[in-house]
Amino acid sequence: MTNITGRVREAFRGDQRVDADALIARLDAVRRFLTAVDGLLPDAELVPAHTLVERAGTRLALSRDHTVVALAGATGSGKSSLFNALAQLELSPVGVRRPTTGVTHACVWGPLEGANRLLDWIGVLPRHRFVRESALDADDETALHGLILLDLPDFDSVQRSHRLEVDRLLGLVDQVVWVVDPQKYADRVIHDSYLREFHRHRDVTVVVLNQADRLPPTEVPRVLDDLRRLLDTDGLTGVPLLSTTAIDPAGMVGLRGALERTVAERQAALRRLAGDVDTVVAGLDELVGSARPAGGPDDSTVDSLNRALAGAAGVPAVTEAVQQAYRHRAVAATGWPLVRGWRRLRPDPLRRLHLPGPADAGADAAESLVAATSVPDPTAAQRSALGLAIRAVADRAAADLPAAWPGAVTAAARSRLGDLPDALDRTIAGTDLGLGRRPLWWRVVGGVQWLVTLAAVVGLGWLVLGYALRALGLPALDNPMVGQVPLPTLLLLGGLLAGLLLSALTRPVVRWAARRARARAEQRLTAKVARVGEEYVLTPVRVVLGSYAQARDALRDAARR
Ligand SMILES: Nc1nc2c(ncn2[C@@H]2O[C@H](COP(=O)(O)OP(=O)(O)OP(=O)(O)O)[C@@H](O)[C@H]2O)c(=O)[nH]1
Ligand SMILES: [Mg+2]
Secondary structure, eight states: OOOTTHHHHHTOOTTOOOOHHHHHHHHHHHHHHHHHHTTTSOGGGGHHHHHHHHHHHHHHHSOSSOEEEEEEESTTSSHHHHHHHHHTSOOSOOOSSSSOOOSOEEEEESOHHHHHHHHHHHTOOGGGEEEEOOTTTHHHHGGGTTEEEEEOOOTTOSSHHHHHHHHHHHTTOSEEEEEEOTTTTTOHIIIIIIIGGGGGGGGGEEEEEOOGGGSOTTHHHHHHHHHHHHHHHTTOTTOOEEEOOTTSGGGGHHHHHHHHHHHHHTOHHHHHHHHHHHHHHHHHGGGSOSSOOOSSOOHHHHHHHHHHHHHHHTHHHHHHHHHHHHHHHHHHHHSOHHHHHHHHHSOOHHHHTTOOOTTTOSHHHHHTOOSOOOOOOOOHHHHHHHHHHHHHHHHHHTTTSOTTSHHHHHHHHHTTGGGHHHHHHHHHHHSOOSOSSOOHHHHHHHHHHHHHHHHHHHHHHHHHHHHHHHHTTOOOOOOOEETTEEHHHHHHHHHHHHHHHHHHHHHHHHHHHHHHHHHHHHHHHHHHHHHHHIIIIIHHHHHHHHHHHHHHHHHHHHHOO
């Protein structure tokens, strides 16, 4: 599985500009991703993406003319001193007692009004907001107009509340100036817990080695080299690294210049959010794969599902009943008339299953049937076969998906399991089993049976009459002869014989036609049951696969710088 964000990391942009529209499109893509996976993936994994979408939307809606820069670092590194030196006012207390700064202070260059909503959102209390705008030095400070500088508490604080405040603010500001001092610049806390975490925000990261005056001048380049090496290990190659001296205006020139450039570019907010999108996309990367998955399970898995559904729906029992019912009805219609009457006394096999009998047959009439059939409930074996077939559908459909998805696919495949028995039963009840019309040949054979029976009865009557007349000594009937056989005898024996012969000849035809009726019913039922499988099992699975494809495309778009 290739890494979508790998491309982002390779294509580090340095000072490349971030286009606001492109950023908004990437954020929209993250939003699309979240919509696509809603309810399918664990919420916990999506928290950073939700937070980003929410934060970015707010930040972009607030002033884009302001750049929020935070001074962050360990206690005593000189954040407040730098803050005051840049403001050229004693705004944030600098002390010897550690930690000194407990709440964030803000200094706004330019009018406060525009920045207030931004500071409300960031959460800097009004009494800790200051304005760096005076008529006297207005020109000197013009280059910093639009800057909102924050003096943060210490992130390595013994006070838990300080750390929480720092972590919260680091998620909101546009740029971070990490302040380190010669004693603690190699401290593990700053590198492991903070700088390394910010490697996707390289283009909004500045590192300053403050208190440079405390080092012999020849030592400064060596310490800077050492710090650069550590930053490279942190993944922060190429970030601006400066030395500063807060107590000397000359030692502030580099940092001031860097801030002026940041303010002039008005890119920090966009770059920060672009870095956030990179981070979020990288975190979501393992939730999507590289290959586009197939649209659903393969044909043979679907066939197995349909077979299992047919078994659970009682299709074999119904088709068996169709075959029997065909024979029953065919014999009742074409058999020897005496046998027919006896046949009719026996119940119709389809009626026993509460399926359409001869009178109410026909697809339209049957389609409206909602009442349950009496098709036997699925056996434990049929139920477990269905369970396995559904599982196989989910497994095959999710075969190419990353680890987070098979669970959602399986849940979708089983989501309507509870509705399946009723749906299958309604489908069976609503299927035209093909026994609605009485075939013409039944009527022809039935008619012939009546005729030959009639002939036999006439022959019998004739003979009985002849005997009776003879017994009474009356003149005998004149029996016409057919060849050597008298006509009444021929009618009786011929009629009986023809009837039996016709029955004997019809029987194999009925059996053959019953098998055909069964095959036809089986075909119809299987097709209808397959539709139930499509609606209740395959469609929910395809919906999840569709969501996956959308999520994957969306994340791809979000990764594209
Ligand atoms: N020599 C020298 N001392 C400095 C410099 N910057 C700060 N200091 C001193 O270092 C100490 C700490 O400075 P602060 O500005 O309070 O440090 P901080 O980072 O704000 O500390 P917290 O608010 O506790 O997080 C103070 O005594 C400052 O006077 C510098 O550049 N050179
Ligand atoms: Mg401070």
